[in-house]
Amino acid sequence: MKRATTDPLLARYLCIGAMLAFMLFFLVFPVAVILIEAFRKGIEFYLSALSAHHSVTAIRMTLVVALAVVPLNTVFGICAAWSIVHFEFRGKALLISLIEIPLWVSPVVGGLVFALVFGKQGWLGTWLESHQIQILFAYPGIVLATAFVTFPFVARGLIPLMLAQGSAEEEAALTLGANGWQLFWRVTFPKIKWGVLYGMILCNARAMGEFGAVSVVAGSVDDKMTMPLQIEQYYLALGPEGLASAFALASLLLVLSAATLAIKLGLEWRHLAPPAFRPH
Amino acid sequence: MSVAVSHIFKRFETFPALRDVSLEVQTGELLALLGPSGSGKTTLLRVIAGLENADAGQVTFAGEDVTQKSAYERRAGFVFQAYALFQHMSVFENIAFGLRVLPRKKRPDAEAITRRVTDLLQLIQMEDFGKRLPSHLSGGQRQRVALARALAIEPRVLLLDEPFGALDAKVRKELRKWLRHFHDRTHLTSLFVTHDQDEAFELADRVVIFNEGRIQQIGIPSELRQNPANDFVRAFLEV
Numbered sequence A: 001m002k003r004a005t006t007d008p009l010l011a012r013y014l015c016i017g018a019m020l021a022f023m024l025f026f027l028v029f030p031v032a033v034i035l036i037e038a039f040r041k042g043i044e045f046y047l048s049a050l051s052a053h054h055s056v057t058a059i060r061m062t063l064v065v066a067l068a069v070v071p072l073n074t075v076f077g078i079c080a081a082w083s084i085v086h087f088e089f090r091g092k093a094l095l096i097s098l099i100e101i102p103l104w105v106s107p108v109v110g111g112l113v114f115a116l117v118f119g120k121q122g123w124l125g126t127w128l129e130s131h132q133i134q135i136l137f138a139y140p141g142i143v144l145a146t147a148f149v150t151f152p153f154v155a156r157g158l159i160p161l162m163l164a165q166g167s168a169e170e171e172a173a174l175t176l177g178a179n180g181w182q183l184f185w186r187v188t189f190p191k192i193k194w195g196v197l198y199g200m201i202l203c204n205a206r207a208m209g210e211f212g213a214v215s216v217v218a219g220s221v222d223d224k225m226t227m228p229l230q231i232e233q234y235y236l237a238l239g240p241e242g243l244a245s246a247f248a249l250a251s252l253l254l255v256l257s258a259a260t261l262a263i264k265l266g267l268e269w270r271h272l273a274p275p276a277f278r279p280h
Numbered sequence B: 001m002s003v004a005v006s007h008i009f010k011r012f013e014t015f016p017a018l019r020d021v022s023l024e025v026q027t028g029e030l031l032a033l034l035g036p037s038g039s040g041k042t043t044l045l046r047v048i049a050g051l052e053n054a055d056a057g058q059v060t061f062a063g064e065d066v067t068q069k070s071a072y073e074r075r076a077g078f079v080f081q082a083y084a085l086f087q088h089m090s091v092f093e094n095i096a097f098g099l100r101v102l103p104r105k106k107r108p109d110a111e112a113i114t115r116r117v118t119d120l121l122q123l124i125q126m127e128d129f130g131k132r133l134p135s136h137l138s139g140g141q142r143q144r145v146a147l148a149r150a151l152a153i154e155p156r157v158l159l160l161d162e163p164f165g166a167l168d169a170k171v172r173k174e175l176r177k178w179l180r181h182f183h184d185r186t187h188l189t190s191l192f193v194t195h196d197q198d199e200a201f202e203l204a205d206r207v208v209i210f211n212e213g214r215i216q217q218i219g220i221p222s223e224l225r226q227n228p229a230n231d232f233v234r235a236f237l238e239v
Helices: A009-038 A042-050 A053-086 A092-099 A107-118 A125-130 A139-150 A152-165 A168-175 A180-209 A212-218 A227-236 A239-272 B041-049 B091-100 B110-123 B139-152 B169-186 B197-203 B221-226 B231-237
Strands: B003-012 B015-025 B030-034 B056-061 B077-079 B158-161 B190-194 B206-211 B214-219
Touching: A009 A239, A042 A053, A042 A239, A053 A092, A053 A139, A053 A152, A053 A180, A053 A227, A053 A239, A092 A152, A107 A139, A107 A212, A139 A180, A139 A212, A152 A180, A168 A180, A168 B077, A180 A239, A212 A227, A227 A239, B003 B041, B015 B041, B015 B214, B030 B041, B030 B197, B041 B158, B041 B190, B077 B139, B091 B110, B091 B139, B110 B139, B139 B158, B139 B169, B169 B197, B190 B197, B206 B221, B206 B231, B214 B221, B214 B231, B221 B231
Parallel strands: B030 B190, B030 B206, B077 B158, B158 B190
Antiparallel strands: B003 B015, B003 B056, B206 B214
16 A cells, blocks of 8 residues: 555655755745844944844834733634634624734735824824824834734634634533633633633734834834834945844844744644644 | 423524423423434523523523523533533532632632532542543543532532433443432432433433424323324334
8 A cells, every 4th residue: 555655755855855945045044144144243233233222212112012912912812712602693704704804914004094094184183183192103003003913813723722622611611600700711711721822922923023014104203113113224224234233133033033933832732732642 | 499491492593493392390300301313302401501592482490480591590400411521620620610600608618618529529439539630531430520510509400411322331321320319319300311212211200202393292101102192202112
């Protein structure tokens, strides 16, 4: 009997070789370039680039935005997944598709929507201005745009997980007298906590790295730059110092991605592997 | 406590699951709902527990109308077909669950909870299994834990959905005997769903025969065998 594992050696080597070449070119090579360029001017320049005013502002901005967006989308994601799994209502399939819209549309378009709604010429522009509420080119706008782009991450992971788990344990808890709050914290949450964490990590990675949507709502106000925007600013600035600063800041985002990846792999290995592979 | 349903209708999309079902389970009675799969018997059980809302009709517990009450207010002891044990909790915590979620004023203290759970573990002959997780139990053990968990809240009625469905023949016989014995001692009003007529006839005081969302006949086992009410009952019981 011929099985997939006994395919001709040549085909196997070709496949693996192609994959390795791809990874080398698209993953290893860029990472190496970033690290080499970041440290080209020495560790001292690297550190001073990171502690420059613009860098520090951008890092703080990114952290604040992530800190606002991740909890927001976590709550939203859990609510959405809960509604979809436990309630019967019309338009459920549509809702599931709608949740994924941010993954399909260009982030720039997402950002533009907020610019159109909250901008000076936008729907709410006059009202906001008369009440002196600043949304565009400020934290609220950047948070909104980032939240829009990252809002599917928690929900999308939880929906299939919760559908697979079914409602049996929740129903049992109900007949035992648990109210909604107790039901969620004592029965549902322990079952989905790793899924929630997984979604939060992906959401966080995307929130910190988002460029397109944020660049529309942040405009080019100097001290309202997130890390990706500031990297571009450095990059566009002339001279080798700008370039080195850009790569220094980029290396920080890279560290973040690596940490995200490590946590994600750890979680997958420990908790999200298919049942057959789960260590007992 | 007696449990009664009257003129219950329930439809899933276009499928009529229950069509004008009226029934009374008398206090202390052990009643079987017997019928082929898809006949609506599990739906009726879920309507009684409050896990499903009937489209029309009334559910009463000891004469009190509970139709508008949610499952967690009705607190009927429910044993699920696949047990639905809390996978992340120990056997002890599973059984204690219904006590721990009681409002503060009614909740027993930690000592009383431990005592109650220990008693229940003894009742199901699983004293040494309190620390185990459900995934480390056999089918029969899970079934008994599910039963103990439902009993912990001292329900006024016990509802069992295919309680022996997933067990092998030997364990099934033992548990059947155990349940009958338990019922004889406690006289807890009980209603169980089954598609196995031997089980229904051996265990129940009265048997309700169900088909296509309607009650076909209610009676004590000998009565049903001697005087089947219609062709369906005759064919189903093969008399």
